[in-house]
Amino acid sequence: MSEPAVSVVVPTCGRPELLNRCLQALCYQTLSGARYEVIVVDDQPHRQTEAIVSAWRSGTPPQGPALIYVANTGPHGPAAARNRGWRVARSAIIAFTDDDTVPSGRWLENGLAALGPDGDVLRGRIVMPLAGTPTDYERDAQQLERADFVTANCFCRKRLLEALGGFDERFRMAWREDSDLYFRLLDLEARIVQGPDAVVVHPVRPAPWGVSISQQKKILFDALLYKKHPRRYRQKIRAKPRWDYYLTVALLLLALSGAAGDAPLPASIAAAGWACMTARFCWRRLQGTSRAPLHVAEMIVTSALIPPCALFWRAVGALRFRVVFT
Numbered sequence: 001m002s003e004p005a006v007s008v009v010v011p012t013c014g015r016p017e018l019l020n021r022c023l024q025a026l027c028y029q030t031l032s033g034a035r036y037e038v039i040v041v042d043d044q045p046h047r048q049t050e051a052i053v054s055a056w057r058s059g060t061p062p063q064g065p066a067l068i069y070v071a072n073t074g075p076h077g078p079a080a081a082r083n084r085g086w087r088v089a090r091s092a093i094i095a096f097t098d099d100d101t102v103p104s105g106r107w108l109e110n111g112l113a114a115l116g117p118d119g120d121v122l123r124g125r126i127v128m129p130l131a132g133t134p135t136d137y138e139r140d141a142q143q144l145e146r147a148d149f150v151t152a153n154c155f156c157r158k159r160l161l162e163a164l165g166g167f168d169e170r171f172r173m174a175w176r177e178d179s180d181l182y183f184r185l186l187d188l189e190a191r192i193v194q195g196p197d198a199v200v201v202h203p204v205r206p207a208p209w210g211v212s213i214s215q216q217k218k219i220l221f222d223a224l225l226y227k228k229h230p231r232r233y234r235q236k237i238r239a240k241p242r243w244d245y246y247l248t249v250a251l252l253l254l255a256l257s258g259a260a261g262d263a264p265l266p267a268s269i270a271a272a273g274w275a276c277m278t279a280r281f282c283w284r285r286l287q288g289t290s291r292a293p294l295h296v297a298e299m300i301v302t303s304a305l306i307p308p309c310a311l312f313w314r315a316v317g318a319l320r321f322r323v324v325f326t
Contacts, residue, residue: 004066005035005093006108006155009085011078012099013043016052018205019099023056026065026097031108033064039089040099041081045071079167079177082151086166092158096151097200098174103153104199111155111198120160120190124153124198135295136285137211141204148236149182149192153200160190168228170321175218176225179237183229209294212302216309223317223325241326245307248277252308278304 008026012019019040026038042049053069060067072084078098086094095111097103104110107124115122128142144150164184171177185192226233234240251274258267282303286296318325 002034004037004091005031006095006112007086007089007091007093008036008038008065008095008097008108009041009082009089010038010097010099011041011043011081011085012049013078013081014046014049015099016046016048019049020052020056022097022099022101022103023052023067025101025103025105025107027056027060027067028105029065029103029108030106031112033060033066036095036108037066037068037090039068039070039085041070041072041085043072043076043078043081045073075169077169077172077177078151078174079171080169083166083169086158086161089158093155094158094161095155096153098152098202100202100205101152102201102203104201107153107198107200111195114193114195114198115155116193118191119193120157121185121192122155122195122198123149123192124155124195124200126150126153127199127201128204129201130204133288133290136289136299137207138204139289140212144202149178149185151178151181152202153198154178155195155198156185160185160188164188168224170224171221173218173221176221180225180228183225183232183236186232209298210302213305213309216306216313219310219313220317220320223314223323224321226325227321227323242307242310244277244281245310246326248274248281248307249311251277278307281307 010019010022010026023038029036040049040053050069050071053067057067068088070084070088072081082096093112093115095108111122111124126145126147128145130138130142134142144152164181167177168180171180222237225237251270254270255267255274258264258270282299285299285303289295314325
């Protein structure tokens with residue numbers, strides 16, 4: 001069997017409906033099926049996921065791509081799953097996307113053309129369509145369109161992945177593992193090219209009320225990224241610490257300690273300061289987003305909870321990865 005021109009790696013974890021939609025887009029690319037393979041890495045091995053891959057394998061026309069199912073028994077996480085995928089790939093070029101994306105029909109054809117013989121890495125284009133006025137969560141998610149490098153749409157020479165040891169599997173969540181790879185590629189002086197015509201549509205998934213609270217856990221991996229790349233982190237992720245979070249939490253603690261210590265005036269002043277900082281944060285999040293009553297209520301509640309939650313997970317990350325991270 002001849003080596004394909006590109007191997008597509010798709011990590012998945014308990015999302016069969018989304019994976020099915022993604023595979024539909026991948027199995028009907030304009031690139032000849034003989035020139036690519038699709039490797040699905042199941043990070044939560046399940047018969048239903050394997051059955052979906054098998055169904056597409058048997059239902060795709062004979063000229064379609066080869067489909068490979070890989071059950072990842074551990075370590076787990078998107079970084080580890082991607083490593084399982086590219087290491088079994090037959091091609092010298094690896095294309096990464098996610099199970100909740102819909103690659104355009106010409107994604108692989110345009111991506112390979114843009115990479116050309118001289119490129120080491122390709123940054124494709126992400127499109128995240130939104131209908132109407134977005135929520136704060138939707139607007140935040142849409143920032144992925146402007147990210148420098150995302151594994152939902154990138155191509156990389158396998159030799160570079162081998163040289164770097166692949167993704168750092170300490171990034172156990174879908175957060176910052178792509179930035180870490182990108183920074184290491186920059187350190188390696190890889191030739192990174194743009195592929196604006198290599199398009200992947202990334203619909204914003206529905207999220208539960210208050211999702212921004214649970215998302216704060218991801219911040220602990222900012223500590224790992226900062227430890228590995230302090231200069232690039234300050235250049236490309238966050239130039240300065242979140243002074244507003246620190247001030248808000250300090251005022252809250254002063255208000256609580258003043259109330260507990262029978263110091264009503266200092267407690268009242270600190271509480272007023274905390275309320276002003278929280279209102280400021282909430283107002284900024286509401287700018288340009290939905291004013292539906294339920295969304296406004298969500299912004300009020302979560303704006304009060306995010307600063308302490310964020311600093312808690314920041315401290316957890318600093319302790320876990322043994323780094324001074326503010």
